[in-house]
Amino acid sequence: MNKSDTRLKRIMTAPFSVWMAIFVIVPIGLVLYYAFTSSEGGFTLENIASIWEYRGTYLISIELALVATVICLLMAYPLAYSISKMKARRQQTMVLLVMLPMWMNFLIRTYAWMTILEDTGLINTFIKFLLSLVGYEFEGFTMINTNGAIVLGMVYNFLPYMVLPIYTVLTKIDRSVIEAARDLGAGGMDVFTRVILPQSVPGIISGITMVFVPAVSTFVISKLLGGGMTYLIGDIIENYFLGNTGEVNYNVGAALSLVLMVLILISMGIMNHFDEDAETNGGGLF
């Protein structure tokens, strides 16, 4: 690599570096600063220590996000796989359909689920109507304001982020490798488990990351679909920054976010090392 190449590279990346510095590095520095200082400004570990109180909340956030991620994966993989098998034109249409809901505002989509899931909502009204035709009085399901509704909101909102990376990786798999496997006598199941699945791991990992991270830190979904009955860690962080509980405390809020960030980093790190090929294929985040 010669010198002018490096310079060109540096000039090309300069805008992005500046952007990263201002909008990523500085905010993380601020989070660190607030997390380790008291409201008077002196160094303290009290904020971090006070987080023990919220261990149950961390756990339920992680639990719900994990369930949502697993459901997303189970739904997205077959979908992405079948899309990648279609003709080119149909593939375009299907990908468009997957992305279509994302053109609408996230809040409005979540609001819509409220009116679908409510006791007097679309689903219950419809079921009650059907059962009343056969003369049966039905109480209706309780769906809204439960943890299940929160998971549903997560799955619905973040599913495209799982489908797209897996689809992209699947379309890039070299057909000749599959043909070679067939030639060597592998059956359909063998081709899938020993050729296709291992090669799509980078897509699965970035899909899991892109679903798990926003799901574990959400606060809007738990508020709208959970009815404020289950507090997720995002809700508590929001409260500390906005002072909805009557107390504005950036320090504890920052400490909570910092711990969440570290937890996410650790789990991502572990996951990326599950598969060594992920690094060489360039699909992973790290």
Added chain:
Amino acid sequence: MKKFISLLLSSIIAFSFAVVAPAANEKTVLNVYNWGEYIDLSTIDMFEEENPNIKVNYTTYDSNEAMYSKIVSGAASYDIVIPSDYMISKLIQDDMLAELDFDNIPNFANVDKAYKNKSYDPENKYTVPYFWGTVVVIYNSKYVAPEDAEKESLDLLWNEKYAGKILMFDNPRDAFGLALTKLGYSQNSESEEEWQEAAELLKEQKPLVQAYVMDAIFDKMEAEEAWIAPYYAGDAIIIQETNPNVDFYIPKEGTNLFFDAMCVLKTSAHKEEAEKFINFMCEPEIAAMNSEEVGYATPITKAAKELLDPEITGNPIIYPGDEFLRENTEVFVNLPQKIQMIQSALWTNLKIQSSESGEKESALDWVDWFCIATAAVGVVSAAYFIVRNSRRKKLWKSAV
């Protein structure tokens, strides 16, 4: 939903103003920051018509606390804010409000003297009241038995018969206010034990509560998704207009009397224009238009007595009369810092407690052990990978 659309619209309006503003460089831009769904927007057009050199940039918030954190962060500069009583005293304490020049607000004379010099601004130097009202219990008469509603008590919110159909305030000040009143304590209690007791009462209520909500109450009560909810009297009327089965009462244990008043921030560069705006809002005709739109009670005497529908102004729940208010209601004051911290901790505790499981206060339950185990595994594996990676890099280097 209605609320949400209005929020959306007002942000669109705000945005379009922001775009228009540089072109009309002669105009003074007045930033007004108000509660959502709390004005007849056409009054703003009328104000701008009357004062062609002023452009109003109108934005909204949905809680006093959200408003406070926005103006404290300095992220945006506002001229006029319309907070509630206890928030006003906090702003005065923080020295954030400008003293008003009442020579510029001649219409202040229209304000009924019952609503001047209130506890949040005893000398009435900083504020002009905008609306006032009480917290009422709203119920759906189709589902709630008359004998339960007739008691006109806060007990209805704790009645197990209606489990799963009760809504509750999603803000600690109002929620604790109700619990404290039910226990017979002051809503401004400064005793830690009383706050603890109130928290216990709210914990008892949690299994009966369908959801903790604020503006979602409109949709849920109108659609009969929920049957019982405490909320502000003005909004109760709006809900009743859509669903005539809905009725409401002032609880006999007493209730909260609130004021929302117009204030000018000290940082405002357009104090005179701001006072002009406040004066305009105190015109009886304008106050009547706003009151009709949002349903809350207006402090402007003439608007209340002559211009508004006597069916509403004669309603003792909306306009309960001075004597009743003095005896049965309490105005929030700004709580001491210590009590605020307690309130915040108790509220968070209430919200993070699972509604299904009962009390179990052993030293370390399985959640604790799980957390410890996860943390340990995390640290060990992180260390392992770091060590392995650095070793591999060394190998790589020596190979090259």
